[in-house]
Amino acid sequence: DSGVTQTPKHLITATGQRVTLRCSPRSGDLSVYWYQQSLDQGLQFLIQYYNGEERAKGNILERFSAQQFPDLHSELNLSSLELGDSALYFCASSGGGSMNTEAFFGQGTRLTVV
């Protein structure tokens, strides 16, 4: 168990809908990262938050947004969903803002858009 909790584990929704994925980082970790894993695109970095503030942005679509709350949990909001958004979404956390600390991953949320 990595200590990172993601809910829900599975989500099935229709095109055009909006969903929220939730992540609770390991106790004490200030950095949260979101990744999307799909068969054709591999593992893609979406966004990083550090202590409530956005730190780095990757290949995140404008239809997607995220935030980190004062208690350090994070949510990834996906709107106007398309079939191609079906993927595994991972959250990871690490202790601080340092580049040399490894990240610990949650078990992911499998999103299926129908």
Added chain:
Amino acid sequence: AQSVAQPEDQVNVAEGNPLTVKCTYSVSGNPYLFWYVQYPNRGLQFLLKYITGDNLVKGSYGFEAEFNKSQTSFHLKKPSALVSDSALYFCAVRVTNTGGFKTIFGAGTRLFVKA
């Protein structure tokens, strides 16, 4: 552009034999390199990292990796493979990004260890 390449989609090895999973990288500055493993229906698990120091890094489950600056490689190795090592392996490099940093993952290499 900064990138990570895992040239093999799949590696097959017999149990008890040594295994190598290859990784090359392209970054500006000093690289921060990581290996992760993913088992079916699970998140990624950290195996080992290279930040600085000895080129041979030892990690979890008997894995080790060799950093080679001249060849820009960070190959994952294990002297004797186990069937339970069968999984998807990701090499990753951490790079700076607009005030923060991001981790770039390779495409992954699927390791099959045959009994």
